[in-house]
Amino acid sequence: MDRPTNRGVKALEQPEVFKQIIREVNLLNPDLVIMGGDLIYGYTSDTGLIRQEWQNFNRIVSELDAPYYLVVGNHDVWDEVSQQIYLEECGALYYSFDYRGCHFIVLDTEIPGQVNYITGEQLQWLKDDLQRHKDATHIFVFMHRPVWAYEDTPGRVWMHDIHPLLVKYGVDIVFSGHWHAYEIDYRDGIRYVITGGAGAPIGEYPEVGDFHHYLLCTVDGESVEIAVIKPGSIFDETIVKFEIASRFHGIRTQCISYPYIDLPLEAEHELTLIIDNPFTDTVAGTIRWQLEGFEGWQVAPIEQTFKLLPTTQQVFSFKVSPASLQAWYPTPIVEVLYPYAKDKQPIPIKREIRLIPSYDCERLSSPPIIDGKLEDWQAIHPIVLNKRYQVASRDSIKWIGPSDKSGKIYFGWDDTCLYLGAEVIDDIFCQPEHGVTLSRGDCIILAFDVGDDPRGVGKLDKFLTTYFFTMTEDGPTVYRRYATNQSKVCDVTEIVFTAKRVHTTEIYEAKLPWAALKLPWAALKEGFTPQPGEVIGLDIIFTDNDGKGREDWLQWTPGYMEKGELSYYGKLILR
Template identity: 30%
Template structure:
């Protein structure tokens, strides 16, 4: 029983010790040398959101050691809620007068040391020196004595502005400062000045060059560590873990609430809408635009319609003023002058929530309306498109788009559609520069055909039942019935289709025969469909309409002639 009690007591008394050896600190780098004060404020805000235990700078808060620049910087630094320890840089101290200015604004001496939990921190002043040898003798003697007195500390971290190590230690040259650090068990050295990140380890000492926290660096290059940043450091007993945090990428946990999230989805998918139907024999159409205000504030914005040369629109800018719960509607006239895609784009900034906004930018929802013509001969399903079986009058589609109504980047693709008796026929020719690179891994029915080079089909007459099919170049099929009333995908459903695929030198052809009764399609009523080509060699997809969703209202509208 005594042994158990002893173990428990040891555990109880050791817990606080371990708790004190675990903390976080942030390293704030240069603000000056081409000051971007807004970027600096963003870095400070990010650090505050992470709630470190302390912050250490590596110099250059002021610019040209000017008093007004000190004041501007310190006005931002005052927002920190934890202790800040300042390191002087060459833009902070240039002479004895500005040395006093540094002390006045920061409350720190130019060089000093302090303790935090199990770690000894040393701050050096190399603001006016170009090498360790140039540093004043008094400071070097102080450094040696401080290191000697604290050499047995679990962690020793050194901070200074100029990276002397980069020109000596990194070049395998003798370096007195490095030798001193090595002798007295320094674990890490943090520097700034170059406005670009770097890290190396020499003789067990981690050397860090912190990138800019607001100072200029030319063009951003993440691969070279040239971006606004700070270092986030975790001390776990005798271990140091350092991460580079890019400014503007830290957010509070109340960034978005669930009401805002749901409304943002609704804005894009329901509250802003457009609708128009295009008949090939008619070059012009009218599209209706609708915007609903589901917020508690009046919306007063402009709606913009932008178009390429293939569409002419009668208006490009429409003022929208909407009180809460009101709906705005407007009809616009469009005339097709060239290709169907790209569609005219509708742009609107929808404000909502706590000063949030959705920048809506999508193609107008213009759906082709087509006639499916009858074939005089029954097409043979063999992967060969014969003129005798596919009439000249067959419906033809050769324009594909992406999800936003822009022209798709897939290779040339042609679709033919016809019907014979109670069957719908489709033939899709997919051109490919190198057929040998086609991906077709799936070889079993209802396998992951949709991950291969494939043709996808969505077809429906009842808006609550959608039939989905994919066929790959192995002629393997995946199909399912989507029951929107039951909110389920019935994978066990199989269409009684006849299909074939044939590869050629520069293309592959898919033909399919679909019985209308399998699809619950009444030949006397309109039906809706969309076709997708997945081209894995380009990692691209193309659609007949942008709406590749279980919503037949956005598909091609078709009627049997």
């Protein structure tokens, strides 16, 4: 039962749909209930909030009539502190039990240092447990992350090391959560089920699994049946097959480009949209613009049809006139009706026009001195964040003007490093956080797109290198998160960084080696140096915490914090 990802500064209640499911489960009167992880919101350094959220969870599930068992999720355990709290509140991280001749195995995909892997002591325990219970009538395996479905190293390791083991001992079904959807796949006699729809935010495509649900599994002798239940209805387990969902998401992420306009805005722009058909069948569909609610914007033509032969693509052009030369988000939306399965109506795939800012990053004849003074940056033009339209918030915006929070940031480069200097105005500086939660205090966030696609069709955690620059009780602090989910406080011998606060002004300066950014064109072979004209996807955020939790932030684009999509990122162009 996956939980939502966004949180504030208070312990959060369980979603209403989860409470409704608890009531319905009692009506179904099952023998037992297993919950697939992400039982709380988590991801905070405040242990008091963590324990309060567990209290809220325990209060709700105490209403269950049936005995229940828990699977640990990434919102339940994300570091050693949260792991210890989980052990105290919930018990074992991985374990097994028997019921009426069936054997149930619960695995932990969240062990710090082993996330996405079943290895080490847990793997040996799994082998021994399977051997001891090889004569069970049925064997069911539960874990939070659907590692088997991953296309990168964890998925390959699972299919090489774990899957054959499960086949050997006749495992019937592997259940997972994490993805907020329902999908099923069949591999060598094992049913692999993804069920993450009992409370978390759900996507907009129910035809391919995006809907709230829970499962009713019925064991009758040799038979094991799964019913997929929406609140108030029951569906056959094949409602969304893995191959159909995979084709749709492949279309959504790889076959339709993002419509974008390079800023500054002009009276008219020519906008292009690329439609690709990588399949062996001909596809035909419609492109249509939705202008309702976007007064003043004009697009021509408003609608086009397409028909693409196998393995071909087509470029479509549109004339776009903005409502004004100062227009900002939200922007008009284009819908593409692209067929994804026979005998099914096309799902409109929506694309908002991206407004892409750019910054000419000058090559420096000599590197700046990282001393917290900014004299070396006076000849460089900055990116300025001080306008109302650049402010965003998870809740209501409390920003009262540039004196509350604003700033400017400079960039420069040479063969070895990217340099930055920043001046931030902030009436109250507050940074009580550490590590991954630094963004909840005052800091500068630089999010670099390290994917191969300059329009960014991938997920954030797959293509990002993110830096958090701030001041903590330990002094100037840089925290880095790589696309591989490797996160650490940077070694000062690698990243040179200084920061100070004078009255209501903060000064930041840093030197980032190109190797530290892990850019695709900077694989950093021996002797590699970047060249003028290289483009780096970038978003810049100034967060604001006035002592009561993060209130607002200023952003160069809505890509990192607001939308969570790389396709909104601006362009840092090396000159």
